[in-house]
Amino acid sequence: MKTLFLTRQFLSKSLTIAILSACGSFIGWSQTPSQLFPSLSLGSAAHAQESFNYSEETIKNYARAALALESRRHEVANEIKKIVGDVPRIVCDQPTSFSALPGNAPQLAVSYCDQAKRIIESKGLTVSQFNEMTRQQQSNPRFRQRIQAEILQLLQSKGK
Secondary structure, rough: HHHHHHHHHHHHHHHHHHHHHHHOOOOOOOOOOOOOOOOOOOHHHHHHHHHHOOOHHHHHHHHHHHHHHHHHHHHHHHHHHHHHHOOOOEEOOOOHHOOOOOOOHHHHHHHHHHHHHHHHOOOOOHHHHHHHHHHHHHHHHHHHHHHHHHHHHHHHHHOO
């Protein structure tokens, strides 16, 4: 039983890292994580507020959006990979990053970007907020850890 719990916890942490690596999916995506994340630390809600300029609800909404975006991003990246080989960096608000791709790859990218916008907005965030939070979690290890903790909490609550 303990081994199952530890395995589940390890998989949750691995998935959390993959999701945050892909959070740049609206800003841009790539098939490989652009950076490695430090070990996760689960802090208290009071600790979470320290200098992040985001409410608890906004942080939760960001984590929910990141989880919702990840599976679709992965599917689309695999579809584009079948068409072009290595998936280039695709930036949703820069159509030139995908308009010259062959076949139906540009349509796949546009469809993903439209879906990503709807998902982000359905979680109560604007695209600008999501992008800003993504940039902040990429440059601020404490904020990244707070987001990781929230994603882990969401994953663990789904697994119960």
